[in-house]
Amino acid sequence: MPEGNEIHRFAKQHAAALAGHRLHVDSPNGGFPDATVLDGRTLKSVEAYGKHLGYVFGKDLIVHVHLGMYGDFWEGQMPLPPEKGALRLRMWNKTDWIELRGATDCSIFDEEKWAALLARLGADPLRDDADPDPAFAVIRKRKTAIGLLLMDQRIFSGIGNIFRAELLYRARIDPMRPGKDVSLAELRSIWKDACKLMPEAMEDRRIVTTRPKDRPHARRPVQDEEVHYVYRRHNKPCFVCGATIKRQEMGGRTVYWCPQCQAN
DNA sequence: GTGGGATGGGCAA
DNA sequence: TGCCCCTCCCACA
Numbered sequence: 187m188p189e190g191n192e193i194h195r196f197a198k199q200h201a202a203a204l205a206g207h208r209l210h211v212d213s214p215n216g217g218f219p220d221a222t223v224l225d226g227r228t229l230k231s232v233e234a235y236g237k238h239l240g241y242v243f244g245k246d247l248i249v250h251v252h253l254g255m256y257g258d259f260w261e262g263q264m265p266l267p268p269e270k271g272a273l274r275l276r277m278w279n280k281t282d283w284i285e286l287r288g289a290t291d292c293s294i295f296d297e298e299k300w301a302a303l304l305a306r307l308g309a310d311p312l313r314d315d316a317d318p319d320p321a322f323a324v325i326r327k328r329k330t331a332i333g334l335l336l337m338d339q340r341i342f343s344g345i346g347n348i349f350r351a352e353l354l355y356r357a358r359i360d361p362m363r364p365g366k367d368v369s370l371a372e373l374r375s376i377w378k379d380a381c382k383l384m385p386e387a388m389e390d391r392r393i394v395t396t397r398p399k400d401r402p403h404a405r406r407p408v409q410d411e412e413v414h415y416v417y418r419r420h421n422k423p424c425f426v427c428g429a430t431i432k433r434q435e436m437g438g439r440t441v442y443w444c445p446q447c448q449a450n
Numbered sequence: 451g452t453g454g455g456a457t458g459g460g461c462a463a
Numbered sequence: 464t465g466c467c468c469c470t471c472c473c474a475c476a
Contacts (some may be wrong), residue, residue: 189457237458254458256469272469288469290459339459346457393457418456438464440456 188253190237190344191387194312196259197234203282205229214273220294221275224249236307236343246296254290307343311380312388322373325365332368333361334437345380351417351442352395353379360448361441400425416442
């Protein structure tokens with residue numbers, strides 16, 4: 187379900203609810219063989235990098251979670267709810283519980299494996315320690331379309347299909363434009379925009395990218411059909427110029443853009 | 451009621 | 464490149 191904004195929110199919320207406590211851990215429907223190793227241990231912290239989560243129980247005892255397309259957490263106050271669906275991992279203390287379903291990966295990493303993962307992730311707009319300069323340098327050398335490069339987690343991390351479409355629209359850049367033809371100023375602008383939009387989405391628990399002046403009707407709260415300029419708006423008129431929003435397959439994912447606002 | 455698509459990425463081939 | 468993990472929602476009948 188998530189892009190980086192939701193991953194970082196999970197990290198913050200799960201740390202607030204569970205870190206510093208001895209936890210009960212189990213895996214009612216399997217898929218996570220080592221739950222007994224964790225049961226009764228103290229969760230030290232919850233880390234988020236890009237779309238990856240790490241639940242740190244010890245130096246070589248880090249539960250790596252990648253939600254992929256279908257994974258999701260459910261959260262709540264004790265008592266535990268009845269078991270439902272394919273429940274891969276469940277953690278709880280006296281007051282709070284979290285449940286994990288459908289993740290692409292949920293397994294124990296040692297320190298070395300965790301470090302190797304972080305080493306191959308690009309700059310994350312949601313992290314204060316992120317340095318985007320290497321990403322800019324790589325993009326400026328590549329013929330590959332900027333729409334593909336923005337999604338490459340080795341270049342940037344945490345940006346998914348929604349932010350790709352919306353960041354490129356807000357920058358008025360055609361997703362098909364080669365990376366090397368995107369100026370440094372444009373790349374800096376995209377990064378700055380991501381550093382504003384992604385934390386907002388984390389707080390709001392939804393991705394809103396349209397500016398108030400561009401919404402077709404000034405209503406409060408923002409209606410669902412108004413939150414994106416182009417993402418999933420194919421065959422609908424652009425809020426800004428009225429042209430019909432297009433969509434196309436790009437690297438196995440669907441990209442959306444305005445052929446008039448992003449004609450370059 | 452049904453079927454297709456979706457915020458992701460690893461894997462086999 | 465195509466398939467898979469597994470869940471929800473929407474368009475369409």
